[in-house]
Amino acid sequence: MKIHLLLLCCSMACHCIGQQSFPSNTDESKVQSYTLPDVLKMPNGKQVSSGKEWEKIQRPYIYHLYEEYQFGRFPATETAIRFRVLEVNQNAFDGVATRKQVRIYLHPTDTTVYTDVLMYIPNKIKTPPVFLGLNFSGNHIIATDKNIILSNKWVFARAKGAINNRATEASRGTDTASWQVRTILEKGFALATAYYGDFEPDTVTGYKTGIRTTMKDVLNIQPNEWTAMGAWAWGLHKIVDYLEKDKSIDAHKIALLGHSRLGKAALWAAASDQRIALIISNESGEGGAAISRRWYGETVQIINAKFPHWFAASYKRYGDSVNALPVDGHMLLSLMAPRPLYVASAEEDTWSDPKGEFLSAYEAGKVYALLGKKGIGANVMPGLHQPVGKTVRYHIRSGKHAVTAYDWTQYLEFAARWFKF
Ligand code: GTR
DSSP states (O other): OHHHHHHHHHHTTEEEETTEEEEOBOOGGGOOOOOOOOTTBOTTSOBOOSHHHIIIIIHHHHHHHHIIIIIOOOOSSOOOOEEEEEEEEEEETTTTEEEEEEEEEOSSSOTTSEEEEEEEEETTSSSOOEEEEEESSOGGGSOOOTTSOOOOSOOOTTSTTOBTTBOOGGGTTTTHHHHOHHHHHHTTOEEEEEEGGGTOOSSTTGGGTSHHHHTHHHHTOOGGGSOHHHHHHHHHHHHHHHHTTOTTSOTTSEEEEEETHHHHHHHHHHHTOTTOOEEEEESOOTTTTSOTTSOSBSOHHHHHHHOTTTSOGGGGGGTTOGGGOSOOHHHHHHTTTTSOEEEEEETTOGGGOHHHHHHHHHHHHHHHHHTTOOOOOSSSOOOTTOOBOSSEEEEEESSOSSOOHHHHHHHHHHHHHHTTO
């Protein structure tokens, strides 16, 4: 019976969450017309006419809309990190790199509240630029290196090698494809990564054991005043705090990469922290780079039903009236300007709406142009494997929802160009 219902539901282009089913679409001819909020229209109705007006009036206004309607606010209280270098080994990757594992204590007194940052730093380069990115189930997944500390935090039951929601030795190196560490090092970049679950486990009740609860008194904010996305973005800010103190890399050259839900978190982290010099949205989709007003792939209604902890309560009001949402993907991308921004999609990743991601990147180009930078240029989607654009760059590749070697090749080239490296 259950299977029958599911089949019926899917043939009707519906997405089922528990007992509920929500309409979803992957037929371009069914996408209705929509009007995007004008990213350059100021609250007084006038158009932004200078970079100064953007910085002083419009950017703070749009940023505030995001706090209010999607991501929630950050704690107003600043905390200083403490850290301990747990390990340094100059012989990683056959001597190509130094491996460094650093424990960042997030709480001023409770030493159980921490994140472990894993770094690989190329030995041949003095203070290299660094790629930063959160990973999905512990640092040990990114390489087969046996010396990486195995995370003992909660992980999804579906995480490879996991038993009872904990990583095991079998979990090591299970996501090397997404990280391409050797190539990153060979191109002269360092890599820094941490597990997003160190800040908040990605479940509806994850906030109870994450920093939104463990640090609520220190940060002076209640868990429901912000969001899981906010907690992950805050975690990235703390890692940047650490990177600024680490003399072995160039903290003026931090490239932040986020895939999928971590792409959404990365965009929010970069919107709220100018120390992040370059941003890569890898298939961040709904609530990230994609245009929510396009009825294609995942919708605001679906994302809120499936992941109620990700976004602010006010975001849920727009599930069936997305055209009234005060923000849309192009506005989030505009908050990256004038910093180099790479948006990427995959052909088979219809859930993330590749066309919506492209259009959003194209639209954000208006803000980049205002600030004297070049966006994507033409609003015609490029073919597969044909990256376009300068300060805002975009590609769509063949294949599924993932970070691949092809993607890394483009990102490394893009970052090398911008960091003059
Ligand atoms: C999906 C979710 C997407 C995307 C993805 C991921 O289930 O609907 O918004 O974030 O997960 O993170 O892999």
